[in-house]
Amino acid sequence: MAETLKGLGVSSGRAAGRVCRMAGPPELPAPSPVTDAGAELNRAMEALRATVSELAARAEKAPDADAKAILEAQSLIADDPSLHESVETSVRSGKSAAHAIDEACAHHRRALLAAGGYFAERAADLDDIRNRAVAAALGLPVPGVPDPGHPFVLVAGDLSPADTVNLDPGSVLALVTEKGGPTSHTAILARARGLPAVVACRGAGDIGEGTWVSVDGLRGEVEVGIGEEAAAEIQRRADDDRRRTRTVRGPGRTSDGHPVKLLLNIGSAADLAPRDRAPSAEGVDAEGVGLFRTEFLFLDRREEPGYEEQVAAYAAVFRAAPGGHVVVRTLDAGTDKPLPFLGLAEETNPALGVRGLRVSRVRSEVLDTQLDAIAEAARATGAEPWVMAPMVTTVGEAADFAGRARARGIARVGAMVEVPAAALRAGRLLKELDFLSIGTNDLSQYTFASDRQHGELADLLDPWQAALLQLIADCAAAGKAAGKPVGVCGEAAADPLLATVLVGLGVTSLSMSAPGIPAVRESLAAHSLERCRDNARLALAADDPAEARKAIVPGR
Template sequence: MPEPVAAVPTAEMLRGLGISPGRAAGRVYRMAGPPLLPSPVPVTDPVAEVARAVLGLETVAEELAQRAAKAADPAARDILEAQAMIAADPMLRESVDEQVRAGLDAAHAIDTACAHHRQMLLSAGGYFAERASDLDDIRNRAVAAALGLPMPGVPSPGHPFILTAEDLAPADTVNLDPGVVLALVTEKGGPTSHTAILARALGLPAVVACHGATGIADGTWASVDGDTGEVGAGIGEEAAGEIQRRALAERDRLGEASGPGRTADGHPVKLLLNIGSVADLQAGVAAEGVGLFRTEFLFLDRRTAPTHEEQTSAYAAVLRAFPGAQVVLRTLDAGTDKPLPFLGLADEINPALGVRGLRVARRQPDVLDAQLDAIAEAAAASDASPWVMAPMVTTPGEAADFARRARSRGLANVGAMVEVPAAALHARRLLDEVDFLSIGTNDLSQYTFAADRQHGDLADLLDSWQPALLYLIAQCAEAGRAVGKPVGVCGEAAADPLLATVLVGLGVTSLSMSARSVPAVRDALARHSIAQCRHNAELALAARDPDEARRAVREGW
């Protein structure tokens, strides 16, 4: 059990949402702000001004593409590649051209065009709204390029530090050195923001939606608790040194653990990985298989669907990496809220509630059938027995149709993702049709609380400790227990060590997460009996809000 940390005297205690577990302490330094726009200047040569504005966008697109190529982490690479595509979008360039011809200089044209496109993304909601912060970063970089100013970026004080910012763009975080940056704290963002995804991938403690974080003066000694969301400013060098010493000792201890997931009294809990390709598999991580293979990464940025051979090869590579183990492949999770060019789906007023996930098969069943054909062939050529599941399953009828398609191709383990309340409420009926359930807590939170995943002011509603969310998870787990079928969690909730004990206590049979999260979750389970996990679940369900739930369970830690 980790050493208790003594009460730290603080000049100020800020509170946000902890989205990447762990503790850290050090001096705080703020991210450099966006470039300031100078006063507008008259445009005497529109052609030259358009060329200057377009060059600014091209410079950003090329820089982002280069950063993507150098990114070691696959999740970061995918995010940066998508951001580079936005910077190179012909529609954005056309909008900049229109603004210049309306009389704006290059920098102001970029600013106005990006603001217009940003509003369109926010109005579209869902996946599109999640790209708004990407556009902010592109605007800042393109304006700086047009003005001949340095790009906004991470400070370099010459020693390890805690990075604070209003928000962090993928281009800022992708090349962060965990040996220099001790923790991340932002004023905006939520549990599924890019900051959260990349912080977990880097293994950095992180807190988002922390109002006042950028008001902490550079050089201030501070502590960050990625579990509780607490940021202590002005704690003093001696206290910071002690917190950091204990954090490093705890990290070393966790790195030495190995073996399958199980509670202190031997109750098995599979610890699995969330991946987008075989490149995501990290050496030295003792996971028991893959709980979420996001197959849509193979389809990104394509004007035509990948060939049968391309799909088969990609799926087979992951299956070969885990011979005889559980490998869960999620069929294409895309649609109008996660657009893929080759699908050619029309825009929708509310894409998050539209044609996405399994619903794409209503219009283009051949895409799903082709994917299932490739998975079946990959399985036949390996020693693995893949599990296949569909995203955005809502009704038992949809589950039955998907199961029929998969089983007709010889795929024996067929499941459904639980991402909408209707699926959770009818989990027992879904299990009449499929062999397992996998709960995607990110989307299940969004739909349960009617809160956009990127809305910083609503981040508390997306807290994985929300008792109402835990109640829906409990419903699913109970349904699985009643019929003897597995129910796992593959959302970000699975990566929280303390919450993992609650999920297991609710009856969840597997937890799937990023590779860096596995050691801490394994350790947390190993220090709790199944009876203690069930008690933790009772405490969390009885709480009135996430803070009370987290506090009640932590007090018994």
């Protein structure tokens, strides 16, 4: 009898096939006396250097900008002097190279988990560094993605960026992990490759090798033990759906012609170029860029990228963007996403601290340089970018940001709505701003007081939660009253059925990873505006996400 496991759906789509499991981490041998501490230290440092080199080499071969930035950051972690000092201390205390690396990584991992939030999500990076370096110290092969010679569903405790970055969608049908969250690297890279993915899936570790399963990356469900015939039928329908949606072209609109802009979430100009391993931005016929995450230019840099470097990076995006429409988000970093050059103090609760626009309170020159560079890139390319700030909370913050941007000739200025305070005052914010863009991931986290990394609370982060939809509705109503656009740029926008609800609430644009656009375009084309409004009313009236999904009637 089939069993359904629940997790957090982080990349929509369905797939079915046989399970292949990732091999476990290298096992440590029993401790033994160390007779030559110098030799052990050399062995440990060489293993770390080999890990740094391997990750850097994988970054150079990465198929897209997100993957490249993630692997480069991971290489920097492996090369961090504080980690090397911890390894040396452990060796000097009598540990072998492999045991010293394991002990040092465990120490730093505990610190990351204790910090919570974004820091906790980086613990998986340290686990991967540990496994690679320990394997190198022991002379063992590093565990990697299996190659059974047939398409398969990959199941693992967690996946590192180095494991995920070169996954072939022709072989890997879907991803299922026991750990992870909606902003984990597994989630980011799965969406970039169009692979259905479920993370934080309790019980995934008990799925046997070769078991037939189906994966629903939208609902976060894994059905175990379905049988070969059922799996083949599910996969056939999924393949048919993908082929059909790729034939639907043109601007986003409902069946009765109501326009809804379908836009891309990107990290750099490289995301707008054709890619070998995922549908290209050009291939999905997007109407522009709804979220340009500029932090990938800053990620884990020891020095701030200079003015000229920033101008070149922004100009490259402005030239490559479909339709020339680009919404730029200024640096979204801080104590929850630490950048070494910012020099920010550690905080007890980084998610509630200095992050996003708040960084300008202590390092105003970082935002000023970025705004100067965006304005110059716009002049050089003739583009008219829209620019928005993350983590805007008050009307005063909105007015200050708008003034600084407009003083530099930036005409369209907006804000991310990521905290309930901004949603509740959306009408007043729009007296200072030209548009709003709703980040559903953070808005869910702050509305439900639920850490995005906490697998046990995944149901609270479900974007079908009525309280979240009500805040989105309030923002959309404020936009309609002001005659100004309100979009959604969180990954909730990539849910084809939820997209009809968001449009019914009054959202004017939906921005997502490239693979999500075809299915959303097709879904909107199958619903009239009035049906979208009916769906919105039904979803708002539901007491839980499951009830909301069941209440929605697909089609005209």
